[in-house]
Amino acid sequence: MENKTDYLIVGSGLASMVFGALMAQSGKRILMLEAHEFPGGFGHTFEMANKYKFNAQFHYVWNCGEGETVDNVLQKLNLKDEVKFNRYDPDGFDHMYMPGFSLKIPSDAKELVTRLTNLFPNHTKNIVAFVQEVQRVARGLDHVSPPLKLPNILKNVLAIKSVVSHQSHTLQDVFNQFELPLEAQTLLASQWPDFLLPPNQLSFFAWVMLFTGYQRGAYYPEKHFEHVIKSLQKTIENNGGEILFQHQATEFLREDKNVIGVKATDLQSGKKFVFHAKATICGMDPKKAAHWIGIHHFSKALQKKLDYQYSPSNFMAYCVVRDLDLKKYGFGKWNVFHTGHKNLNDAFYQMYQENDYSNPSFAITTPTLLTSHGGDCPPGDQIVELLTVANYEHWKQLKFSDQKKYNKAKMDVLDAMINVIERDYVPDFRKHLVFKMTGSPTTNERYCWCPEGNSYGSNMTPKNIGLNRLDHKSSLNNFYFCNASSGYAGFAGTFWTGARLYEILSKDNVL
Numbered sequence: 001m002e003n004k005t006d007y008l009i010v011g012s013g014l015a016s017m018v019f020g021a022l023m024a025q026s027g028k029r030i031l032m033l034e035a036h037e038f039p040g041g042f043g044h045t046f047e048m049a050n051k052y053k054f055n056a057q058f059h060y061v062w063n064c065g066e067g068e069t070v071d072n073v074l075q076k077l078n079l080k081d082e083v084k085f086n087r088y089d090p091d092g093f094d095h096m097y098m099p100g101f102s103l104k105i106p107s108d109a110k111e112l113v114t115r116l117t118n119l120f121p122n123h124t125k126n127i128v129a130f131v132q133e134v135q136r137v138a139r140g141l142d143h144v145s146p147p148l149k150l151p152n153i154l155k156n157v158l159a160i161k162s163v164v165s166h167q168s169h170t171l172q173d174v175f176n177q178f179e180l181p182l183e184a185q186t187l188l189a190s191q192w193p194d195f196l197l198p199p200n201q202l203s204f205f206a207w208v209m210l211f212t213g214y215q216r217g218a219y220y221p222e223k224h225f226e227h228v229i230k231s232l233q234k235t236i237e238n239n240g241g242e243i244l245f246q247h248q249a250t251e252f253l254r255e256d257k258n259v260i261g262v263k264a265t266d267l268q269s270g271k272k273f274v275f276h277a278k279a280t281i282c283g284m285d286p287k288k289a290a291h292w293i294g295i296h297h298f299s300k301a302l303q304k305k306l307d308y309q310y311s312p313s314n315f316m317a318y319c320v321v322r323d324l325d326l327k328k329y330g331f332g333k334w335n336v337f338h339t340g341h342k343n344l345n346d347a348f349y350q351m352y353q354e355n356d357y358s359n360p361s362f363a364i365t366t367p368t369l370l371t372s373h374g375g376d377c378p379p380g381d382q383i384v385e386l387l388t389v390a391n392y393e394h395w396k397q398l399k400f401s402d403q404k405k406y407n408k409a410k411m412d413v414l415d416a417m418i419n420v421i422e423r424d425y426v427p428d429f430r431k432h433l434v435f436k437m438t439g440s441p442t443t444n445e446r447y448c449w450c451p452e453g454n455s456y457g458s459n460m461t462p463k464n465i466g467l468n469r470l471d472h473k474s475s476l477n478n479f480y481f482c483n484a485s486s487g488y489a490g491f492a493g494t495f496w497t498g499a500r501l502y503e504i505l506s507k508d509n510v511l
């Protein structure tokens with residue numbers, strides 16, 4: 001089948017969906033190929049037992065407030081009244097628990113200082129200086145991401161200087177620079193599953209963007225994440241665009257320096273197709289796509305940028321509990337982050353390098369408590385999701401050498417986390433558990449099509465998060481990247497990535 005279209009988009013990840021919706025609305029012909037049966041990539045929603053709906057990966061998101069990235073895009077798409085968000089508790093959107101200490105992270109920076117100095121009164125000066133530096137760097141980062149505006153740069157020279165000084169820093173480097181007590185470091189960085197990296201590897205910039213982003217407002221969609229994705233899908237389809245599900249791109253077609261389309265297979269029928277387009281948008285992993293095309297066809301500068309290491313993979317547990325008032329046990333409009341270690345770097349090492357989950361650190365999220373909309377499970381039932389890190393090579397080896405061992409290992413990790421939940425949070429959690437399912441790194445690879453089961457595309461180390469980060473430019477003609485690894489990861493990050501590419505190619509304004 002021959003098909004000429006304006007933008008042929010490979011993958012229906014969030015960045016692609018945003019780009020596709022904006023372009024379709026502007027009158028361009030869109031054709032999207034998605035290997036999976038559902039749209040949304042990491043953000044897809046699946047149903048189990050005919051009654052429970054789980055979002056594969058999204059938990060909470062930022063930049064959804066008035067005039068922020070997500071809001072601006074929805075406004076442009078006339079979806080603002082349709083797609084709404086509920087705010088997490090500003091007095092404590094993340095609740096951190098570690099041996100001997102706990103901290104509710106508030107939106108207000110002054111309140112954060114007060115809570116930390118109450119816990120660590122001998123370190124008041126350091127805490128104040130650290131929090132101020134975080135605010136300064138956040139301001140600076142706002143003005144160094146495109147589109148650059150000279151008057152703003154001139155007004156924020158000091159903040160931008162701070163940004164430059166931290167270019168190669170990990171979060172740990174900055175904790176050390178400000179001599180924060182170890183327990184304060186652990187409490188502040190307990191949301192490490194949001195990055196799947198510990199402080200000694202995580203880019204300080206990545207941490208600042210997420211931490212201050214959630215301080216401005218942490219959100220959950222009023223009608224769940226599925227509704228957000230479906231609204232974007234509707235916009236594409238109502239404007240004449242088409243999404244072909246279970247269609248896997250197998251090859252990018254190149255003539256000299258031009259990409260002219262893709263070869264694809266319908267995974268249901270096995271039929272092969274060739275699609276030509278004026279421009280091809282790569283919503284799948286850029287590094288994998290570049291290697292399909294032949295990395296030597298890309299400029300030297302691009303080859304360097306494409307040489308990123310993948311972010312670690314993860315372990316997810318999708319659970320349903322019945323007849324349990326989770327609010328009575330400390331759950332609500334917030335996430336719970338638990339760590340059994342004093343030092344998060346050790347906690348991460350034990351799970352990721354040693355595959356030892358005897359003292360797990362993990363996130364607990366309760367989507368049912370974040371909206372009264374319902375729809376994700378029957379009344380009386382509640383969804384609880386658990387998330388931690390997992391080593392791809394280890395789990396792949398297990399899965400392909402011994403399926404039984406692999407299944408048992410998955411249950412062992414879940415058991416280890418539930419043991420902690422019963423010990424520290426909900427004493428008879430298992431009695432109320434009516435559904436459980438786990439996802440390992442190979443599950444990620446299979447359903448999200450992410451190489452090595454990676455969680456966030458390119459790893460969020462200082463090397464990858466900086467001024468030299470990959471963007472939409474591919475160095476080939478009519479071929480653009482549009483994925484977390486060629487912009488920013490996360491819901492807000494991929495909204496920005498898709499909208500920014502739209503702005504560049506259409507010369508229209510959104511952000």
Ligand SMILES: Cc1cc2nc3c(=O)[nH]c(=O)nc-3n(C[C@H](O)[C@H](O)[C@H](O)COP(=O)(O)OP(=O)(O)OC[C@H]3O[C@@H](n4cnc5c(N)ncnc54)[C@H](O)[C@@H]3O)c2cc1C
Nearest residue numbers: 011013014015035041042059060249284449455484490491
């Ligand atoms: C465990 C976990 C938790 C997370 N939690 C949050 C959170 O709480 N908040 C937040 O903001 N972010 C979160 N994220 C990050 C967020 O989910 C991602 O950054 C974002 O969804 C990535 O979108 P993307 O546009 O890069 O595309 P992807 O989601 O990577 O989608 C790419 C799409 O391309 C398709 N594809 C790939 N190859 C082909 C091919 N050859 N042919 C056709 N289709 C193909 C795939 O099937 C997929 O649908 C989380 C991620 C993980 C892993």
